[in-house]
Amino acid sequence: MPWKNTDNKSEWVFRSREESLKRFLLFLAGLTVFLIASKFISDATMWPFVLDAPTQAMDFVTRMFPPDLAYTNRILPALWDTINLAVFGTVLAAVISVPIAVMAAQNTTPHRIVRGIALTIIVTSRSVNSLIWALIIVQVVGPGLFAGMLAIAVRGVGMISKLFYETIEEIDQEPIEAIKATGASKAQVFLYGYIPQLMPSFVGVSVYRWEINIRESTIIGIVGGGGIGFLLNSAINRLRWDQAIMVLITILITVFIAEWVSAKAREAVA
Amino acid sequence: MLEIIDLVKKYDSGPLALDGVNLKIEAGDIIALIGPSGAGKSTLVRCINRLVEPTSGKIMLNGVDISSLNKKELREARKNIGMIFQEYALVERLSVMENVLSGRLASVSFWQSLRRNFPQKYISEALSLLDRVGLGDYVDTRADQLSGGQRQRVGIARALLQKPDLLLLDEPTASLDPKTARQIMRLVVDLVQEKNISAIINIHEVKLAELFTKRIVGLREGRIVYDEEAAKLDTDALTLIYGEEDWESERPAEDESE
Amino acid sequence: MNSENQAVEERTWSKPKLIDSAFLRWTITFLVIIYIIFAVRSFEINVDRIIRGLDRAWEMLYAFLQPDFLARQSHIFQGVLESITMTVVATSLGILFAIPVTLGAAKNISPLPVYYFCRGILVVFRSLHVVILAILFVIMFGFGPFAGVLTMIINSIGFIGKLLSEDIENISDETLEAIRATGASWPQLIIYGVWPQVSSRFIGLSIYRADMTFRQSTVIGLVGAGGIGAVLDTAMGRYDFNTAAAILIVIIILVLIGEYVSSAIRRRLT
Numbered sequence: 001m002p003w004k005n006t007d008n009k010s011e012w013v014f015r016s017r018e019e020s021l022k023r024f025l026l027f028l029a030g031l032t033v034f035l036i037a038s039k040f041i042s043d044a045t046m047w048p049f050v051l052d053a054p055t056q057a058m059d060f061v062t063r064m065f066p067p068d069l070a071y072t073n074r075i076l077p078a079l080w081d082t083i084n085l086a087v088f089g090t091v092l093a094a095v096i097s098v099p100i101a102v103m104a105a106q107n108t109t110p111h112r113i114v115r116g117i118a119l120t121i122i123v124t125s126r127s128v129n130s131l132i133w134a135l136i137i138v139q140v141v142g143p144g145l146f147a148g149m150l151a152i153a154v155r156g157v158g159m160i161s162k163l164f165y166e167t168i169e170e171i172d173q174e175p176i177e178a179i180k181a182t183g184a185s186k187a188q189v190f191l192y193g194y195i196p197q198l199m200p201s202f203v204g205v206s207v208y209r210w211e212i213n214i215r216e217s218t219i220i221g222i223v224g225g226g227g228i229g230f231l232l233n234s235a236i237n238r239l240r241w242d243q244a245i246m247v248l249i250t251i252l253i254t255v256f257i258a259e260w261v262s263a264k265a266r267e268a269v270a
Numbered sequence: 271m272l273e274i275i276d277l278v279k280k281y282d283s284g285p286l287a288l289d290g291v292n293l294k295i296e297a298g299d300i301i302a303l304i305g306p307s308g309a310g311k312s313t314l315v316r317c318i319n320r321l322v323e324p325t326s327g328k329i330m331l332n333g334v335d336i337s338s339l340n341k342k343e344l345r346e347a348r349k350n351i352g353m354i355f356q357e358y359a360l361v362e363r364l365s366v367m368e369n370v371l372s373g374r375l376a377s378v379s380f381w382q383s384l385r386r387n388f389p390q391k392y393i394s395e396a397l398s399l400l401d402r403v404g405l406g407d408y409v410d411t412r413a414d415q416l417s418g419g420q421r422q423r424v425g426i427a428r429a430l431l432q433k434p435d436l437l438l439l440d441e442p443t444a445s446l447d448p449k450t451a452r453q454i455m456r457l458v459v460d461l462v463q464e465k466n467i468s469a470i471i472n473i474h475e476v477k478l479a480e481l482f483t484k485r486i487v488g489l490r491e492g493r494i495v496y497d498e499e500a501a502k503l504d505t506d507a508l509t510l511i512y513g514e515e516d517w518e519s520e521r522p523a524e525d526e527s528e
Numbered sequence: 529m530n531s532e533n534q535a536v537e538e539r540t541w542s543k544p545k546l547i548d549s550a551f552l553r554w555t556i557t558f559l560v561i562i563y564i565i566f567a568v569r570s571f572e573i574n575v576d577r578i579i580r581g582l583d584r585a586w587e588m589l590y591a592f593l594q595p596d597f598l599a600r601q602s603h604i605f606q607g608v609l610e611s612i613t614m615t616v617v618a619t620s621l622g623i624l625f626a627i628p629v630t631l632g633a634a635k636n637i638s639p640l641p642v643y644y645f646c647r648g649i650l651v652v653f654r655s656l657h658v659v660i661l662a663i664l665f666v667i668m669f670g671f672g673p674f675a676g677v678l679t680m681i682i683n684s685i686g687f688i689g690k691l692l693s694e695d696i697e698n699i700s701d702e703t704l705e706a707i708r709a710t711g712a713s714w715p716q717l718i719i720y721g722v723w724p725q726v727s728s729r730f731i732g733l734s735i736y737r738a739d740m741t742f743r744q745s746t747v748i749g750l751v752g753a754g755g756i757g758a759v760l761d762t763a764m765g766r767y768d769f770n771t772a773a774a775i776l777i778v779i780i781i782l783v784l785i786g787e788y789v790s791s792a793i794r795r796r797l798t
Contacts, residue, residue: 034620037613041673044610044754049670056668084567127783128776129747131659132757135764136772140585142577145570178359178425181319182432183348183376188383192372196363219659223750236663252655367541386543393541410544 063241071243074231075250081145082227082254085220086213089152094206096153097160104161105168108194118161125158130216134225148225152216156209167201168194203269211262218251271297271468272318272436277327279313279492287313289492291327295468297435300459302479302500303472305489306512311472314489315438318470319351320344331436349376352429352467354458356441358421360428362414366405369413369424370396373431392431399427403457419450426458430465437462437469444474451475455482476508591769592776600763600771607756608778610673611745614755618677618745619738622684629689634696636704637714637722646689653686658744662753673754680741680748687740688733695726732794739790746779 015023102108104118134151141147176193184192221229228247235243272295279288287310295301303311316322318329320336329336336347352373360369374392375383382388388396400406403423408416413424422442429437442458443451459482462469473479479486480500488496488511496507505517547553597604632638632646658679665675699722707721749757756779763772 030620034616037616040609040613041617041677045672045674046670050674052670053668060667081570084570088567088571123784124780127743127780129743131747131750132760132776132779135750135761136588139588139764139767140578140581142574142581144572144574146573149571172362174355174357174359175361177321178353178355178428179361179372179375181321181348181351181353182373182428183345184372184383185345185376185380187380188375191380191383192361192364192368192375196361199363215657219657222659222663232660232663236667248660251657251660255655365543368543390540394539397539397541409541 060239060241063239064245066242067245067249068240068242069246071235071246075228075246078221078228078231079250079254082217082221082229083214085145085148085152085217085225085227086210086258089149089217090156090206090210090213092149092153093156093160093209094202096157097164098202100157100161101164101168104165107171107173108168118165122158122161122165125154125156126162127158128155130155130220131223134220134223138224143224143226145226148217148220148227151220151225152213155216156213159212160205160209163205164198164202167198167205171197200269204266207262207265207269211258214258215255218254271295271332273328273330274314274318275328275330277314277317277329278325279310279317279322280325286492288317288324288327291489291492291494293487293494293497295436295470297468298463298466299485300462300469300471300483301485301487302483303470303487303489304474304476304479304511309489310492311489312440313492315353315440315470315472318436318438319348319353321353345376349432350435352432352434352437354422354425354429354437354439354442356444358418358425358445360413360421360424363412365410365412366400366416366424367396367409370400370427370431373428376432396427396431399430402461403427418446419454422446422450422454423457426454426461430461430467433465434467437467439469439471439473441472441474443478451478452481459483476503479503588769588773592773594770595773595777596768596770597774597778600759600768603759603762604756604771604775604778607749607759607775608782611742611749611755611757611782614673614676614680614745615738615742618680618684619734619741621677622681622737622741623688623734625681626685626688626692629685630692630696631718631722633689633693634722636697636699636701637717646693650686650689650693653682654690656682658683658748659751662748662751666752671752671754676745676748676753676755679753680744683744684737684741688730688737691733692726692730695729696722699725728797731797735790735793735797739786742786743783746783 100118100121103110103114104122106115109115109118130151133154134148137150137154138147141150171194175197176189179189179193217225217227217229219229219232221227221231222233224230228251232244232247232251235241235247272293274291274293277288277291278286280286289310291310291314303314305311313322317324318331318336320339324337327337331347331351334347336344339347361372364372368386371386371388371392374388374396377392378388397406397409400409403426405420405423405427408420413421416424425442437458439458443454446454455478458469458471461467471479471483480503484500486496486498486500486503487494488507490511496511498507508517509515545553547556629646629649632642633650635643638646661682662675662679665678669675669678703725704717704721707717712720745755745757747757749755749759750761752758756775760772760775760779763769763775
């Protein structure tokens with residue numbers, strides 16, 4: 001207890017002296033790390049460009065107006081592609097995730113080694129951003145929507161499988177015992193014991209991932225993954241900011257709608 | 271019809287859960303299995319249909335040794351053994367009817383169970399069982415909408431749809447209030463007698479055991495220490511099963527102290 | 529069989545359908561099929577290109593089995609260091625700037641005009657994807673980590689602000705009333721009424737945010753905002769898959785370490 005003893009009189013203080021000193025030193029250490037890091041960033045920065053920023057910003061903001069409304073007829077097809085990208089990427093990821101999650105969950109895995117492999121797949125998929133996945137996949141299948149879809153799927157597998165195998169591990173074992181006790185086969189136990197318990201989480205996770213994938217698919221075109229991101233990139237490269245702003249607004253609206261749909265859908269299955 | 275010979279169960283950690291259990295049950299017998307927590311009641315019941323694998327010993331059901339069956343044979347044997355659980359063990363997200371029909375999974379193919387396409391015979395039986403347990407109006411209600419007593423009734427219907435020779439009940443009333451507990455016990459005993467099924471009821475409350483069964487088996491530290499008619503259960507017997515306690519003053523309110 | 533049982537025999541049962549109306553059910557099925565048919569057409573899978581790409585896939589797989597950490601050792605090291613320093617600076621400043629916005633965006637402790645203003649900031653910050661933000665900042669501030677740091681500061685504010693302000697809004701009115709009733713000033717209200725209730729969540733979110741920032745710092749390099757992503761982009765561009773593999777492995781390991789440390793600290797705090 002932080003009581004201070006002076007002349008036989010006890011006085012309550014918020015922190016003891018040692019505690020305050022410890023906190024101060026910790027703060028000092030943190031500050032030092034921060035300053036060193038800042039110095040490093042500062043050295044890597046071309047300051048004249050930074051100071052030039054207001055001019056640059058003014059330049060492209062003025063170029064944004066008036067927005068090129070006619071660009072909509074390029075945007076809408078690209079938006080359609082983008083949404084398909086997210087939908088199919090999610091479905092593919094969800095389908096692949098089922099066996100991986102079953103292999104990764106402690107209570108359903110056929111073997112420890114299989115579990116290790118499944119966990120490695122999950123970790124690899126999760127740790128690499130979908131943009132980086134797209135970069136790699138574009139090299140194999142060529143640029144375009146298909147590459148983007150695969151990248152979205154490959155990245156999605158990690159998250160869906162992880163959340164899904166955690167649900168499998170937390171499953172209620174009693175109903176499963178009960179169904180085993182009726183003499184049901186393994187497949188039937190899976191059908192009646194596991195699937196009803198897992199379905200809500202599986203649907204919820206997939207819908208949530210779809211929402212994230214909508215965001216991801218709007219930018220995957222920047223590295224050649226097709227969709228609306230490709231338009232954004234090309235508009236910016238051509239300095240057509242009046243078109244870029246149209247794309248940006250479209251992306252914002254799409255993301256808002258996706259968020260709303262996802263929230264409603266997850267409410268419904270909960 | 272059921273004979274358990276020298277049954278031993280040892281878990282990986284800890285002492286022997288069952289230490290040489292011998293028990294014989296005739297067709298139509300209803301026995302209560304009582305004993306302190308950790309005596310091995312649950313393990314014994316679960317060894318009979320091998321939800322728990324016995325370490326050694328024999329479990330002869332109608333002349334077949336269950337402990338030596340392979341997986342396929344075991345499934346066949348389990349068809350004839352119904353089980354009712356403490357926490358009801360229903361699949362919460364399935365409807366009452368689906369839960370009841372799951373008792374017949376072993377008699378239908380995978381595709382039939384996938385499409386919920388059960389033979390009319392089982393559907394009729396399931397519906398009349400649901401009427402019998404008082405849930406005729408809840409056929410398509412999801413199991414998680416039911417109260418504890420109602421859930422246990424579904425559990426009973428599921429077990430009886432199997433048309434079992436033997437019914438295992440693992441603490442069927444421990445999660446219910448006293449009134450519902452009695453109703454459930456009465457229902458089970460009536461149904462079991464009506465259909466001439468043998469039943470082993472692992473039960474916590476001595477009072478319920480005395481009320482509803484004719485034979486009481488006492489288990490202590492993995493051994494059977496008592497096996498008599500229910501009417502003969504006295505304070506000496508309770509001391510033998512549970513240990514020293516002032517049974518006269520405590521009974522029947524607090525008979526489950528450990 | 530008595531007559532009552534005979535009557536019972538006639539009763540049938542089938543599982544109730546998810547959607548009652550058969551018309552609606554078939555319409556939905558039909559629409560889904562139509563969607564799939566049209567959507568699949570947008571992918572334009574170029575089989576020829578994929579077959580040619582398969583050679584490259586093997587080449588890549590081969591390279592990934594023998595990653596080359598040494599050839600561009602100094603670049604990888606620089607990139608990693610840049611990612612880490614960007615994370616340190618962006619997280620610290622992000623948290624710092626998030627505090628006022630968070631307080632402003634909590635309805636129960638801020639006046640309405642401030643509330644709407646701060647909510648508005650959060651909505652804008654959150655709806656801009658990091659990569660899009662990074663592109664804009666690279667154009668404004670030039671290539672390099674400065675643009676990246678700014679990107680991630682903005683993203684941090686959006687993230688912490690949204691989640692934490694919701695937590696503050698969940699503090700019971702009674703608690704706040706009790707402190708207001710003692711005649712406490714607004715800063716006192718924050719220190720005694722709000723901070724104790726959200727401090728552990730705040731620290732947890734900050735640590736989680738550091739983890740998230742590091743993940744982002746590995747990818748925004750693809751659009752020129754500094755960090756290891758830029759080095760990866762260069763390696764891929766030169767078809768130097770051995771180095772790319774090495775970088776990917778480094779990224780995966782660092783992300784894993786970050787995640788492990790972050791969750792370990794958060795577990796110790798709660």
